[in-house]
Amino acid sequence: MGKPVIGFIGLGLMGHGMAKNIRKGGYELWVKGNVNRAPVESLIDMGAHECTSPKQMAQICDIIHICLSNSAQVESVIRGADGILAGAREGLIVIDTSTADPTSTLALAEEMSAKGVSMVDAPLGRTPKEAEEGMLDAMVGCDAALFDTVQPVIDCWAGSITRIGDVGSGHKMKLIMNFLAMGYGALFSEAVVLGAKVGIAPQTVRKVIGPSRMGNGFFETFMRYVCDRDRDAHKFSITNASKDVRYVAQMAADAGVVNVMGASIKHYYTHVEAIGSGADYVPMLSDHVGRLNGVDMAEAVKKGQD
Template identity: 65%
Template sequence: MAKKLMIGFIGVGLMGHGMAKNILQGGYPLVIKGNRNRAPVDSLLGMGATEVQTAREMAEQCDVIHLCLSNSPQVEAIIRGPDGILAGARDGLIVVDTTTADPTSTMALADEMATHGVHMVDAPLGRTPKEAEAGTLDAMVGASDEAFTKVKPVIECWSGSINHIGTVGAGHKMKLIMNFMAMSYASVYSEALSIAVKSGLTPQSVRDVMAPSRMGCGFFDTFFSGAVGGDPNAHKFAISNAAKDVRYVASMATAAGVMNPMGAAVRNYFDQAEAVGKGQDYVPTIASHIAELNGCNLPEAVKKGESQD
């Protein structure tokens, strides 16, 4: 019987905890690097994971390392730093980066890592922390055929849908396209709610008419559950992360020589919300922020709409 790969995981937060838990439950030995939030770390240690203090230590022990971080600068630091992955990497190590990252950075890192005998796999995520805990995330994978074949059984522990898009960088490009569309929807929904409320319609009427129509979708449901339904945890994705992603989209469009005026409009909404201190709020709250910019109190409009039901 083949020996199970030793898996490392850095970034056991909202998404990473569930992913790491499912790797453990898939029968793989797991090494994690802790952070200031000890609750998910202690949870995983209680399930049988072991902890290291540096990425270097992890690289010295592991066959595959997962990263689930916030942005490309964090990924670059954890790979290139003095106690980073490359400092302790063994030949054949595979790094699976599930961060929503800048593809330009990803491909540059992949070239650098290859000189050390390390393989990069970009496998950004679709869906939410709920699906991370359930092991049913969507994975968009950029990797060589050889690396993909080796890590696919591990990815299957936390993913319900795996698409091998192409070579390294393709996964991160696809994820940015997905998030560009999602945050564009968020911006349009928010403007539509402001127009509706200031025109005398209730937020509930917009939700109830649109949801069962051809315009309804999963993102519509979670966004409106937060923006109108009052569920603060309906869509756990921070405005700061959304703002970062649409900035990466702008960079990607520039690199491809494509004009991106829709992206600029979306980016301005999210950058402005982040600039006034709302970066840690979840994305559905952008509707209330845009309503404020339009002189409209969306929570009050929701309350008024409830009294009219």
């Protein structure tokens, strides 16, 4: 039996690298892009084909990847008039790599199962850099037999693959991961602003905390923006961060869990969205927290260089 035909919907910061590595793995690849033609043309140059709709892709492909921003977009791609379900056939597998609402994921899985379509949730850890290198982390939710089927394809774009449990469990694990990550973003922002306010330069905070037990990979990329003003240090938008923290709040509410920290974290990201700066990346939250406290963080960094 030959290799399955793969589809990919959502060629953004993460999706392009993932799709590229699937193609490099020797799979026939069909893609569906959005407004930005650059990633589509890049993949076509590598031998990929372009679909006109998710429906057409479902008629052609054996396994379809989805990599979109939120559950509403995923639902539209699956349930729409020209969506995956409209063209689905028995045996199709859909791998949703988005960071999504697990309640939505489970509902979609049930709908697709009725048509003989299997749902796998495989959200991502790490950044667009690792997406291009084929070294993302994958948190997979599906039954064991299905995991054996999809693992070779996921292996094209992932350096670490962990089966969390049944469908929906990957998205739950990803929300816990992003709860911690966005919590770091809020906490580090307050820390560097407080430091600047009391006369401790961001560079000093980095020098002391970085090599200590409290340093980590997120701190390193966060401070690369704060201290070096590298806008591309961690390319994850505040809009997406805000959405993820909202999903965490909903998951906690559904589970009957007190989520006091989550509520505090959420307000910072909501504030940045509310003032129209949701396209900023997460480390840039430090600038907004600075402004709330009368601190210009770029100036604080300059003072630290004197």
